[in-house]
């Protein structure tokens with residue numbers, strides 16, 4: 001048995017090695033009060049002594065009646081020991097699957113058995129966000145918060161809303177931009193009863209406003225600038241390793257929006273390496289949509305690097321000024337990654353450095369074709385998730401990912417989150433196709449599965465089944 005979790009082994013620490021300021025886990029910050037950079041949750045591993053082998057976590061499956069052992073997040077409590085057991089908030093998140101997907105692997109261009117899909121759509125609210133929300137709620141409970149808020153392209157709000165509805169611990173307040181939220185996600189926030197505030201602006205505007213309001217009114221912020229959320233999202237990687245018999249894959253491929261997930265993945269592997277639980281790092285590929293490609297622009301085109309935390313990150317600010325001058329707004333059908341000012345940029349740069357990472361951008365056409373392949377392969381996803389598969393395909397074509405590499409693409413959200421995009425792709429209605437997709441430069445639906453229209457007559461129906469069945 002591992003020792004019980006003592007919260008004084010955990011603290012908050014500025015990610016800048018030039019600052020390195022530390023704060024207690026009983027404090028609430030969304031940035032370093034001393035220098036403004038992001039904060040990490042850090043641990044004194046010598047004192048918390050996590051298990052020395054992964055098998056410890058597997059044995060928890062035998063105690064599924066214990067909610068903390070059942071949770072795919074809290075099964076790994078010793079690897080995120082910031083909260084005592086009695087503070088833990090779980091609604092059963094993290095029961096997600098890693099599966100081999102050979103048809104999608106063929107599309108991507110790797111050999112059979114090499115492409116794996118980590119399906120985070122199976123979470124209670126249908127996206128990976130629940131991994132982080134259970135950790136944020138746990139921290140909120142530790143400090144006694146009564147209200148929680150987020151800005152959201154949809155999935156964070158759905159997740160916040162379901163945790164509020166199930167646990168009754170806090171009132172949820174959601175900030176969304178106008179127009180750009182998919183109905184699947186908006187319907188969740190409304191149905192779960194969260195206060196939903198639609199502001200005239202886009203996600204980047206909503207993010208700026210919610211930070212101000214949360215600071216002013218003392219409302220607990222659950223966006224991924226909240227460092228506790230990323231602790232929960234680390235466990236996605238623990239489950240990937242668990243499903244691979246604790247072997248490290250060659251590649252993790254993930255869509256990049258606010259860059260919380262990619263940051264959390266990098267931190268997870270850095271810590272496992274430090275603890276001696278793994279002996280090598282996987283490579284990380286973060287995939288932007290071409291219409292929201294800040295990371296790709298800064299990392300791949302302009303060569304921005306973390307540089308051990310000592311590099312000059314001013315080019316990011318210059319780039320944001322350029323965006324403002326050109327009045328350039330993020331624009332992609334992959335609404336979950338329609339973000340031009342990723343709040344976790346610095347942490348993501350650190351993760352890319354630790355995992356010898358690459359960044360690519362993919363077009364709307366590539367995203368939708370990849371999404372159709374994922375759906376046909378059995379586990380449907382929303383457009384943003386398919387960016388990972390489209391990005392993997394591009395990297396195989398370039399020879400960066402080898403055909404024999406073991407690749408894990410993260411499917412971040414469920415197919416039913418955005419049915420409009422799916423129906424518009426498969427439709428026979430050219431006007432609908434043009435309106436939803438043609439206007440975005442999508443010229444064809446290469447893998448459409450079109451409905452067959454027939455008269456209300458048995459002979460026509462039989463003929464159609466003979467022809468196409």
Ligand SMILES: *Cc1c(COP(=O)(O)O)cnc(C)c1O
Pocket residue numbers: 127128129155156224255256257258259260261262336337382384385412413414
């Ligand atoms: C939030 C979200 C993303 C983006 O993740 P970040 O951590 O913000 O980079 C991607 N896909 C889906 C489905 C999401 O909900």
Ligand SMILES: [Zn+2]
Pocket residue numbers: 014015016019020021032033034035036037
């Ligand atoms: Zn600092």
